[in-house]
Amino acid sequence: MVEAEQLTFRYPGKPTDVLTDVTFTLRDGRTLITGASGSGKSTLFAMMNRLYPDNCDGIVTGKLRLFDRSYETYGPGEVNRRVGTVFQDPDSQFVMQTVEEELIFTLENFQVDREAMMGRIEAMLQTLHLSKYRHRRIHDLSGGEKQQIAVACALVGRPEWLLLDEPLAHLDPETAARFVRWLDVAARTVNVVVIDHRPSLWGSFFDRQIELQTGCIINDRPFTPRPDYEFEPIQMPRTDDLLFHIPKINRETFELAASDLTVAAGEVVAILGRNGSGKSTWLKSLARNHRDVGLVPQSPAHLFITGEVTRELAYGHDRPIDELLTRLGLETLRDAHPLSLSHGQKRRLAIGVMMLSGKRLIAFDEPTAGQDESSLRALHQLMAERAREGQAVLFVTHDLSFARTANTYYLMRDGKLSGPYDTSLWDDADLLQAHGLLTEGTG
Amino acid sequence: MTFHEMNPTVKFVTVTCLMFGLAFMFNPWTPLAVFIGTLVLQSLFANVSWKRWGLFMIPFLLTAIGTLWTTLVFGKASSGEVVFVLFGNNVTEENVMLAVTLALRVLAFTALSLLFTLTTDPKRFVYSLMQQGKLSPKIAYSVFVGFRFFPILKHEMMQLYETHALRGVRLETRLDHVRHVPKLLIPLLAGSIRQAERIAFSMEARAFTGDKRTTYEVVPVTRSDMLLASLLLLLFGVSVWIGIR
Numbered sequence: 001m002v003e004a005e006q007l008t009f010r011y012p013g014k015p016t017d018v019l020t021d022v023t024f025t026l027r028d029g030r031t032l033i034t035g036a037s038g039s040g041k042s043t044l045f046a047m048m049n050r051l052y053p054d055n056c057d058g059i060v061t062g063k064l065r066l067f068d069r070s071y072e073t074y075g076p077g078e079v080n081r082r083v084g085t086v087f088q089d090p091d092s093q094f095v096m097q098t099v100e101e102e103l104i105f106t107l108e109n110f111q112v113d114r115e116a117m118m119g120r121i122e123a124m125l126q127t128l129h130l131s132k133y134r135h136r137r138i139h140d141l142s143g144g145e146k147q148q149i150a151v152a153c154a155l156v157g158r159p160e161w162l163l164l165d166e167p168l169a170h171l172d173p174e175t176a177a178r179f180v181r182w183l184d185v186a187a188r189t190v191n192v193v194v195i196d197h198r199p200s201l202w203g204s205f206f207d208r209q210i211e212l213q214t215g216c217i218i219n220d221r222p223f224t225p226r227p228d229y230e231f232e233p234i235q236m237p238r239t240d241d242l243l244f245h246i247p248k249i250n251r252e253t254f255e256l257a258a259s260d261l262t263v264a265a266g267e268v269v270a271i272l273g274r275n276g277s278g279k280s281t282w283l284k285s286l287a288r289n290h291r292d293v294g295l296v297p298q299s300p301a302h303l304f305i306t307g308e309v310t311r312e313l314a315y316g317h318d319r320p321i322d323e324l325l326t327r328l329g330l331e332t333l334r335d336a337h338p339l340s341l342s343h344g345q346k347r348r349l350a351i352g353v354m355m356l357s358g359k360r361l362i363a364f365d366e367p368t369a370g371q372d373e374s375s376l377r378a379l380h381q382l383m384a385e386r387a388r389e390g391q392a393v394l395f396v397t398h399d400l401s402f403a404r405t406a407n408t409y410y411l412m413r414d415g416k417l418s419g420p421y422d423t424s425l426w427d428d429a430d431l432l433q434a435h436g437l438l439t440e441g442t443g
Numbered sequence: 444m445t446f447h448e449m450n451p452t453v454k455f456v457t458v459t460c461l462m463f464g465l466a467f468m469f470n471p472w473t474p475l476a477v478f479i480g481t482l483v484l485q486s487l488f489a490n491v492s493w494k495r496w497g498l499f500m501i502p503f504l505l506t507a508i509g510t511l512w513t514t515l516v517f518g519k520a521s522s523g524e525v526v527f528v529l530f531g532n533n534v535t536e537e538n539v540m541l542a543v544t545l546a547l548r549v550l551a552f553t554a555l556s557l558l559f560t561l562t563t564d565p566k567r568f569v570y571s572l573m574q575q576g577k578l579s580p581k582i583a584y585s586v587f588v589g590f591r592f593f594p595i596l597k598h599e600m601m602q603l604y605e606t607h608a609l610r611g612v613r614l615e616t617r618l619d620h621v622r623h624v625p626k627l628l629i630p631l632l633a634g635s636i637r638q639a640e641r642i643a644f645s646m647e648a649r650a651f652t653g654d655k656r657t658t659y660e661v662v663p664v665t666r667s668d669m670l671l672a673s674l675l676l677l678l679f680g681v682s683v684w685i686g687i688r
Contacts (some may be wrong), residue, residue, distance in 0.1 A: 051644050077652035085648035091595060092638045093645035095588055097566075104659045105584075109650040111657045139594060153649065287609050295609055301633075302606045305626055316611045339633050353610070 001083075001161050001191065002026040002048055006062035008215075009043055009053070018043045020215040021062075030192040032223060034199055035212035036372040041195050044212070045165055047071070048193065050079045081110060084154025084190070088166040088370070090146035099133045099141075099149055103156050110157050124156045128186050143275060144175035151186060162187055164194045168201050169370040172275040172398035174436040176201050197372045200228035200401075228401040229373050231380055233423060235407060236387040238264035242292065242360060246285050246417075256281055259417040261410070263361055266387050269394040269420075270403045273412030274436035279396045282417060283365055294359030298366040300350035304338035312338050313352055321356065328352045343371075344378055351382060355391075362386055364395035368402045380405050400437060411435045444667040446489040446562040452575040453664060455568070457672040458559045461679050462552055471540060473686030474547035480678040481554040488671065491561045499561075503553040507546040514542035565590070571662040581653035588642055592635070599634055603627050 002025070009019040019040045035041040046052040050071055053060050064071045066079050087093045096102045103121045112120065125131045130152055138146065147167050154162055168176040180202055183192075196202065199209065204225050211219035241264050249256040256278050263269060273279050287295035297303060306312045309330055313321040325331045328348045333341065338349060347367070354362050367379055383393045383405060397403055404426075410419030413435050425431065432438040446454065465474060485491055515538060516530055523535040569586050572578040607623065608614045614623060 046644075049648050051647060055644065055647070075652075077647055077650040080648050080650040083648075085645070087641065087645055087648075089641060092641040094591065095584060095642065095646060095651075097591065105651075106649045108656045108659060109652075111655060114657055114659055114661070117659050139591070157650065284605065295606065297602070297606050301630060302603055303610060304630070305607055305610065305612065307629070339630065357611070 001028075001067060003065040003068075004063065007047075007064050008061045009040070009047065010059045012057045012059065018215055022212075022215070022217055024210060024217055024220060026191075026193065028191050029207040030187075030205060030223075031194070032199055032202065032206040032209040033193065033195045033212065034197055034209060036197060036374055038214070039212040040215040041197075041212050042165065045163060045193075045195050049083045049085050049163055050074055050076075077109070081157065082159055083161045083163060084157055084159035086147065086150045086154055086162070086164040086167050088169050090143045090150070090170060093150055094138050094146075094153075097137055097139070099130075099136055099138060099152075102138060102149065102153055106153050106157050120156060124152055128152050128155070129182075142175075143170045144179055147171065147179060148182065151183065155186065155190065159190060162190045162192050164192070166196050166370065167194070168196065168198070172436060173201070173400055174274060174438075177203075180205055198228060199223075199226050229376065231376075231402055231404045233407045234268045234380075234384045234387050234393075234405055236266035236268075236384075238266045239390065240265055242392065244286060244290050244293070244361075246282060246289065249281060249285060249415075254278065254281070254415060256285065256415040257417070261286070261417075262420075263392040263394065263408075265360065265390045265392050267392050267408055268383060268387050268406045269392070269408045269410065270406035271394065271396045271410050271412060271417075272398065272400075272403055272435060272437055275398065277412045277435075278415040279412045280365055281415075282412060283363055283396050287363060290361075292360045294354030294357065294362050296347065296350045296354065296362065296364045296367065298369060300343075300346040301339055303350050303353060304346075307337050308334075309336050309338055309341075309349060310334050312349060313356060315353070317356060319356055321352075324352050324356065344375055347379070348382070351386070359391070361392040361394055364393075366397060367395055368397055368399040376402055398437075411437075444488060444670065446485070446558065446671065447564075448667070449562070449671050450575065450662060450664045450668045451563050451568040451571040452662075453668045453672055454559060454563065457675050458555050461675060462555055464679055464683075465548060465551055468683065468686055469544060470686040471543040471547050473682045474544065474551035476682035476685045477551040477679065478547065478554050480682060481551070481558055484674060484678065485554075485558050488674075489558070489562050491557075496557060496561060499557055500553060503549060507549040507553075510549055511542045511546040514538070514545055518542065567660075567662055570658075570660050574658065574662055575664060579653060580651075580656060584646070584651065588639075592638070595638070596631065596635065599631060600627060603630060 005023050007019055007022040008017045010017045022044065033041050033044065043052060047064060048066070050066065052058050054076065066074065067082060094102055096105050100121060103124070104117060107117045107120065125134055128148070128151070130148060133141065133145065133149065138149065141149065151162070168179065171179060184205060194202070194206070204223070206223035209219070209221060209223040210217055241262050244261040244263070246259045246261065248258040259282070271279050271283070283295065287293045304312055306315060310321065310325070313324065325334065328351070330345065330349060330352070333345065338346065341349060351362065368376060371379070386393050395406070403409070407423065408419075409421040409425050410417055411421070411431070429438060461477070465477060468474065515534055516532055518532065518534065518538040518541065520533065521535050521537045523537050525533045526536055526539060527534055566587070569578070569583050573580060573583045604614060604620065604623070607626070612623060613619050
């Protein structure tokens with residue numbers, strides 16, 4: 001389907017190429033493309049369904065043939081009739097309100113006859129076991145359900161290939177494992193290409209794997225299931241205890257039980273549980289009720305109020321900021337707009353903000369979603385540093401590998417917090433299972 | 444045969460024609476007749492909650508009363524018999540007629556607009572504009588995406604308020620929230636542009652190009668559409684006749 005020969009790609013106005021000399025041929029079957037952020041895998045992905053170079057005016061050299069035709073000979077949307085795509089973010093790939101309307105939208109684009117549409121939608125949903133969602137509003141579905149609907153929308157056009165861009169990034173491990181098992185059956189009749197930097201979640205789904213590094217293919221071989229990254233627990237001497245009380249919250253559809261949390265300085269706490277179990281609500285409540293707690297949201301950019309790194313750090317107090325700027329490695333970016341920083345820099349800036357405002361507990365909301373290995377290592381480093389300096393660190397996650405960095409655990413289920421547990425938690429299969437934390441292949 | 448089922452484009456064109464025509468009538472009777480007639484047609488051919496209608500009407504009713512009042516108090520002095528004196532301003536019969544005309548025009552405009560808005564499903568309106576109004580699918584589907592975008596944007600804004608409050612921004616009263624809006628614009632805009640790009644990619648990836656597609660949701664033009672449009676036009680004709688009689 002795809003033949004690339006000495007392919008290079010450069011974004012307009014950038015000094016270096018994102019893809020440098022890529023040569024490969026994609027054959028039928030299931031292929032995984034891995035690589036760290038910035039390795040060029042997303043760019044390559046967007047060239048395979050021909051969203052690039054047209055939509056970003058990128059500069060391409062070398063050969064790229066899609067279905068035995070050079071990429072330039074396709075018009076917009078043309079190759080997309082043969083290649084279905086599922087994107088990473090469940091929230092920004094739908095156009096219409098309900099599942100059925102969304103499927104109709106795709107069929108209309110494919111110029112399917114009006115009379116044939118309902119039949120095809122019904123058959124598709126039946127094959128994928130999604131019939132019960134037909135009239136549901138997409139907005140009300142969970143992340144995993146949305147990704148299933150996105151696959152249905154891609155498959156209803158009867159493509160020859162299915163491309164998926166990190167479809168598991170926002171799913172908890174149980175949901176992710178269920179999605180992979182479901183996709184294994186759903187995608188029996190199409191060829192599949194997946195971009196993901198965490199192959200471990202996919203079990204033995206693939207036939208082949210291609211690894212990219214800074215725009216080059218460094219590995220192209222049959223797929224072998226691989227264990228996930230490993231992290232060492234952060235061990236620091238613990239000092240004075242802090243006690244937090246989190247009051248009960250009643251919502252129409254959800255109830256968060258009251259809970260108490262005791263954290264010692266130097267402790268690293270992980271809060272685990274399924275998506276929708278109430279972890280984030282609990283965390284927000286913790287931060288709202290205690291001035292000692294500094295919350296770093298999932299996208300750290302939400303924290304920023306001003307238009308300059310220095311002003312951001314100096315906001316709301318008059319302590320000196322210069323030493324901290326150097327320690328965070330942001331001194332060259334003093335005047336940059338906080339929103340223009342990279343994700344890692346944004347997170348460091350957010351932590352800097354928390355340090356200067358004298359928070360004793362730094363709480364991260366889902367800090368690992370969509371992060372690659374080097375970014376996770378950097379986060380691990382940052383957390384260890386905080387703990388060493390006598391701050392307590394807490395994070396909410398469904399990333400079981402990264403959770404190993406913690407030394408104390410709490411579990412959340414249906415709005416009820418239980419704990420603390422120590423690392424022996426990982427040997428208690430029943431407990432893990434009950435909280436959606438055990439999947440085949442891990443644990 | 445109801446206004447809910449009526450083809451939205453036909454309805455839109457008819458209502459717009461009526462409003463345009465009303466702008467040329469300078470007597471109190473025509474707008475009054477249109478106002479009453481619209482209400483009659485609405486009660487006959489539409490199932491509109493009068494409570495909702497009343498609530499929407501309140502601000503416009505106030506506008507109408509305001510118009511009446513200001514035209515009376517600050518009306519141009521004109522020759523003619525003085526009917527009464529208001530705050531030292533001699534109000535002639537001509538002044539009264541002008542004031543009532545303007546006030547009734549506001550009411551007639553409102554009644555017509557409400558007849559359209561309260562009986563029209565926005566989605567069906569866009570479909571119909573695409574089919575009868577030859578609106579480009581690119582624009583139409585941007586509107587659909589907009590419908591979906593709104594709750595997402597609202598959610599994003601609530602999250603920003605929440606995290607900013609945690610950073611010590613004073614956000615206690617409604618006024619605090621309003622004052623903080625300029626600080627939210629750049630992050631909201633940055634987020635929206637990214638989201639919009641993603642949705643645009645997703646649309647192209649599903650073969651949406653803006654030209655040649657089939658249509659599932661057909662919004663037809665039927666005889667009852669023409670009948671309802673004629674009724675509205677007839678109402679206008681009669682009202683004009685009442686006015687210039």
